[in-house]
Amino acid sequence: MNNELLNxxxxxILAIFVGIEVxxxxxxxxxxxxxxxxxxxxxxxxxxxxxxxAGANSPLTIALxxxxxxxxxxxxxxxxxxxxxxxxxxxxxxxxxxPTSK
Amino acid sequence: MNLLIALxxxxxxxxxxxxxxxxxxxxxxxxxxxxxxxxxxxxxxxxIPLLHFTRAGLVIIGIGVVIGAVVGTFGARMVKMTxxxxxxxxxxxxxxxxxxxxxxxELLTFGAHPALSQALPSVFSIVIGSISFxxxxxxxxxLQELMTGTPITYPGQQLVxxxxxxxxxGFVIAVLAVASVxxxxxxxxxxxxxxxxxxxxxxxxxxxxxxxSLLNAFTGLAVAASGFTLNNFxxxxxxxxxxxxxxxxxxxxxDAMGRSLGNVLFGAFGQxxxxxxxxxGKEGRSVRAGSAEDLATLLAYSRxxxxxxxxxxxxxQAQHAVRELAELLEKRGxxxxxxxxxxxxxxxxxxxxxxxxxxxxxxxxKEMDEINDEFKDADVAxxxxxxxxxxxxARSSPGSPIYGMPILNADQAKNIVFMKRSMxxxxxxxxxxxxxxxxxxxxxxxxxxxxxxxxNAVKAA
Numbered sequence: 353m354n355n356e357l358l359n360x361x362x363x364x365i366l367a368i369f370v371g372i373e374v375x376x377x378x379x380x381x382x383x384x385x386x387x388x389x390x391x392x393x394x395x396x397x398x399x400x401x402x403x404x405x406a407g408a409n410s411p412l413t414i415a416l417x418x419x420x421x422x423x424x425x426x427x428x429x430x431x432x433x434x435x436x437x438x439x440x441x442x443x444x445x446x447x448x449x450x451p452t453s454k
Numbered sequence: 455m456n457l458l459i460a461l462x463x464x465x466x467x468x469x470x471x472x473x474x475x476x477x478x479x480x481x482x483x484x485x486x487x488x489x490x491x492x493x494x495x496x497x498x499x500x501x502i503p504l505l506h507f508t509r510a511g512l513v514i515i516g517i518g519v520v521i522g523a524v525v526g527t528f529g530a531r532m533v534k535m536t537x538x539x540x541x542x543x544x545x546x547x548x549x550x551x552x553x554x555x556x557x558x559x560e561l562l563t564f565g566a567h568p569a570l571s572q573a574l575p576s577v578f579s580i581v582i583g584s585i586s587f588x589x590x591x592x593x594x595x596x597l598q599e600l601m602t603g604t605p606i607t608y609p610g611q612q613l614v615x616x617x618x619x620x621x622x623x624g625f626v627i628a629v630l631a632v633a634s635v636x637x638x639x640x641x642x643x644x645x646x647x648x649x650x651x652x653x654x655x656x657x658x659x660x661x662x663x664x665x666x667s668l669l670n671a672f673t674g675l676a677v678a679a680s681g682f683t684l685n686n687f688x689x690x691x692x693x694x695x696x697x698x699x700x701x702x703x704x705x706x707x708x709d710a711m712g713r714s715l716g717n718v719l720f721g722a723f724g725q726x727x728x729x730x731x732x733x734x735g736k737e738g739r740s741v742r743a744g745s746a747e748d749l750a751t752l753l754a755y756s757r758x759x760x761x762x763x764x765x766x767x768x769x770x771q772a773q774h775a776v777r778e779l780a781e782l783l784e785k786r787g788x789x790x791x792x793x794x795x796x797x798x799x800x801x802x803x804x805x806x807x808x809x810x811x812x813x814x815x816x817x818x819x820k821e822m823d824e825i826n827d828e829f830k831d832a833d834v835a836x837x838x839x840x841x842x843x844x845x846x847x848a849r850s851s852p853g854s855p856i857y858g859m860p861i862l863n864a865d866q867a868k869n870i871v872f873m874k875r876s877m878x879x880x881x882x883x884x885x886x887x888x889x890x891x892x893x894x895x896x897x898x899x900x901x902x903x904x905x906x907x908x909x910n911a912v913k914a915a
Binding site for chain 1: 470471473474475477478479480483484486487488490491493494497498501502504505506507508510511512514515517518519521522523526527529530531533535538539541542544546548550551553554555556558559560562571637663666667670673674677678680681682684685686687688689690691692694695697698699700701702703705707710724784794796801802803804806807808810811814819821853
């Protein structure tokens with residue numbers, strides 16, 4: 353096992369613990385937004401998609417790269433926007449808007 | 455990798471962690487999303503200097519980003535609040551698909567005999583990413599009602615799924631030990647797609663949120679594996695964070711339903727084992743239906759009313775009407791609160807989002823544990839478009855598929871008013887004895903129409 357791989361493996365293991373620890377106290381009402389937010393974060397695969405697309409030089413690699421970039425961008429953009437839309441609702445009351453019924 | 459880029463990745467990783475932490479508390483949740491997005495921008499920006507672009511590469515990245523951004527923004531902006539769960543499934547699936555394609559593309563460049571340290575994460579990413587993609591699409595189709603939400607089962611299903619699993623394992627070994635050629639890893643991808651479909655088919659629509667959460671964790675792991683393939687620190691850390699937190703979230707969600715994850719995934723939930731007691735006497739039982747005026751009088755002269763909102767309220771877009779009714783009642787001195795079941799709607803937290811959208815005050819939204827003891831003091835439990843979450847079978851009949859799920863004690867209220875479109879069973883497909891209870895009054899119709907009628911009747915009362 354070379355050094356770089358060992359480093360990567362270390363980060364991997366530590367990230368598992370951090371990932372579990374950091375959300376362990378999430379209240380039920382935030383389950384959906386949290387799921388959606390983590391969904392946006394794995395949109396980081398866009399980095400990988402751009403990585404493989406950058407060097408594309410044959411029809412096959414071009415096709416693969418293009419599809420991968422489209423899918424990954426949809427994941428990252430859609431993920432963050434839909435999460436924001438959900439959370440926007442939560443600020444609701446403290447904006448002190450009187451409940452006027454139309 | 456030069457120092458600056460490594461530092462930028464480190465900053466991005468820290469922002470992801472902080473973002474996740476803020477997302478888990480009501481106060482900072484929205485900022486948390488921005489924090490994570492900032493991390494994403496930094497990670498992407500830091501990657502650019504690492505790459506050597508071909509002309510074609512630049513063009514497809516440009517086109518791809520524009521298409522993806524437009525689709526993502528429109529999808530996320532246009533979707534109705536009620537359809538958010540399936541939208542999350544869709545965005546999750548495409549992420550998994552992207553991870554699989556990245557791995558395929560890398561294997562193509564490695565040649566026939568790649569080092570194990572690169573080939574192993576690649577095949578992992580292909581398999582898990584493809585399962586996540588196909589599974590998410592089925593979850594989407596079930597929730598969008600493009601296909602039936604009831605579990606699809608057939609004899610020997612577990613055997614078939616097992617055989618697909620064995621075939622996948624065979625191709626994994628072939629790629630790793632014999633030769634990494636396009637035929638073998640494309641076959642691997644196809645098989646994993648089939649397994650993704652086969653895995654979600656027998657799971658009922660009501661359990662889709664748990665499945666989506668699990669597939670979300672899968673995508674995270676596939677992304678982390680792609681990070682090992684590309685030796686990219688940002689992918690490894692972000693993917694693993696999602697894989698780990700997503701796994702925990704999946705467990706929390708199935709806990710909220712009072713079931714184990716294994717039971718959700720392999721229990722073929724909707725296969726109703728109708729116990730003899732439940733089958734007997736089902737026919738010929740009568741229900742009591744009331745008019746808007748009857749109910750308005752009942753509500754207007756109550757002291758305490760607890761509203762139990764469910765998915766039916768969400769589909770009918772009746773959240774504004776219910777708030778109007780609640781405000782009217784409060785003006786007459788009735789104490790009104792909302793009892794939110796952990797899985798009300800189609801996802802934990804879904805109902806809170808919808809009611810917050812209608813400006814229902816936070817203080818009136820009570821979680822199950824908080825309000826369950828108050829039902830016995832309530833004059834009316836007004837159940838709007840909910841069913842399974844108040845089904846006493848969860849407490850009393852061990853044969854029921856929802857047995858053991860914590861439910862709201864609506865049956866303890868002095869009167870129960872059910873607003874339902876019909877006597878049709880709820881999403882889990884189980885008959886509800888509470889509908890036939892002598893204390894129960896049915897008010898049939900679309901939740902929004904019914905509530906509007908009630909509002910007018912209360913005004914007149």
